Amino acid sequence: MEVKSLYIHYPHCEHLCNYCDFYKSKFKSDSNENFFNYLINSLPTQKEILEKNNFSISDLETIYIGGGTPSLWGKEIIKFLEKFKKYFEINHFSLKEFTIEVDPSRYQEKEILELLKYGVNRLSIGVQSFDKSIFPLLDRSHDFSEIEKTLKFVSSHHENFSVDFMIGLPEVDSERNVKNELERILKFNPKHISLYILSVGESYPLKDYLPDDEKIREEYLTVHEFLSRNNFNHYEVSNYALKGFESNHNWQYWKQNSYLALGPSGSGLLVGDAGYRYKWLPSGEVNVETLSSNQLNLEKLYTMARTNIGIEIDQFSDSAIEIFKDYEREGLGEFQGKRFAFNQYGFVNLDTLIERIL
Numbered sequence: 001m002e003v004k005s006l007y008i009h010y011p012h013c014e015h016l017c018n019y020c021d022f023y024k025s026k027f028k029s030d031s032n033e034n035f036f037n038y039l040i041n042s043l044p045t046q047k048e049i050l051e052k053n054n055f056s057i058s059d060l061e062t063i064y065i066g067g068g069t070p071s072l073w074g075k076e077i078i079k080f081l082e083k084f085k086k087y088f089e090i091n092h093f094s095l096k097e098f099t100i101e102v103d104p105s106r107y108q109e110k111e112i113l114e115l116l117k118y119g120v121n122r123l124s125i126g127v128q129s130f131d132k133s134i135f136p137l138l139d140r141s142h143d144f145s146e147i148e149k150t151l152k153f154v155s156s157h158h159e160n161f162s163v164d165f166m167i168g169l170p171e172v173d174s175e176r177n178v179k180n181e182l183e184r185i186l187k188f189n190p191k192h193i194s195l196y197i198l199s200v201g202e203s204y205p206l207k208d209y210l211p212d213d214e215k216i217r218e219e220y221l222t223v224h225e226f227l228s229r230n231n232f233n234h235y236e237v238s239n240y241a242l243k244g245f246e247s248n249h250n251w252q253y254w255k256q257n258s259y260l261a262l263g264p265s266g267s268g269l270l271v272g273d274a275g276y277r278y279k280w281l282p283s284g285e286v287n288v289e290t291l292s293s294n295q296l297n298l299e300k301l302y303t304m305a306r307t308n309i310g311i312e313i314d315q316f317s318d319s320a321i322e323i324f325k326d327y328e329r330e331g332l333g334e335f336q337g338k339r340f341a342f343n344q345y346g347f348v349n350l351d352t353l354i355e356r357i358l
């Protein structure tokens with residue numbers, strides 16, 4: 001069996017934003033060298049995992065480099081991927097999609113241009129908010145003007161880029177107008193928007209200023225209404241795209257196709273008769289979990305329910321199908337042939353709706 005997608009987690013940032021829960025540590029002068037060695041040392045284990053499960057790689061269709069702040073890795077990415085190719089005896093990548101996440105505080109124009117020449121064909125920019133008064137609450141390492149500068153640079157050099165946008169942000173002095181912020185962002189012509197709802201732990205310093213669920217629901221539906229009106233297809237709970245610009249890499253996760261992962265906290269999945277999930281620890285060791293076909297089916301149900309393709313209804317009992325009919329009557333989604341797909345009103349309360357069916 002062939003695996004066609006690779007995720008690499010780059011684990012460093014120049015500044016650690018106080019709301020962020022991704023695996024990361026502060027960037028130091030030897031971070032890139034240590035990361036390179038970490039990755040090289042993980043290749044024999046990665047090969048063993050593939051061989052043990054009868055998988056191989058002869059080519060890759062999608063690569064996603066996330067973090068952390070992978071733009072700090074810069075063109076060292078190329079050095080590692082060349083080693084990766086050699087190690088797995090891959091002649092040539094015929095990549096459909098190659099994404100790298102860019103933090104506006106750390107985009108190096110020259111290096112990004114080199115990466116685009118190498119084959120990176122999609123950039124994902126961490127914008128978060130386009131409101132000067134909300135922005136300082138976000139504890140970012142850069143100021144507001146750098147977002148504009150980054151968006152300007154990216155949109156003039158590359159057509160296919162995505163913007164991360166957050167809702168559920170703390171509100172201290174002024175009320176947020178997400179529609180207005182998105183209007184200004186769309187002027188730079190992003191092709192894709194990833195929408196995040198801020199989720200933080202107990203120690204978050206602005207915990208008392210977070211909006212309630214009703215306000216978040218309102219923001220979520222406002223974003224849906226505005227982006228839909230501007231031809232963005234709400235193709236997954238947290239993702240919008242113009243036609244032809246959906247994230248091919250993320251579809252591999254949601255459809256439960258096999259994918260590789262490298263880098264600390266990166267987690268890969270190989271799907272055969274059963275599933276094999278592995279996760280890289282900071283020590284370089286790997287945690288493994290075997291998933292039965294029942295577990296795989298349940299996970300796929302959760303991920304596909306989040307998409308506009310929806311879930312196959314053949315697998316459900318008559319009483320569960322009655323519940324889907326209720327959902328359709330209540331305007332939370334609709335039957336599409338042998339599938340049921342939730343809409344924005346279903347997405348906003350999805351976990352509860354699925355729990356009821358299960």
Ligand SMILES: C[S@@+](CC[C@H](N)C(=O)[O-])C[C@H]1O[C@@H](n2cnc3c(N)ncnc32)[C@H](O)[C@@H]1O
Pocket residue numbers: 019020021022066067068069070101102103104125126127128164165166196197198199200
């Ligand atoms: C891997 S992160 C960041 C990429 C890049 N380092 C940056 O900050 O611009 C991807 C996205 O996750 C979102 N995110 C980070 N922390 C979050 C949290 N606590 N709750 C919800 N979304 C979060 C942000 O929108 C961020 O851009």
Ligand code: SF4
Pocket residue numbers: 012013015016017020021022024067068069103126
């Ligand atoms: S720069 Fe991005 S990944 Fe790093 S701490 Fe901030 S939000 Fe998290």
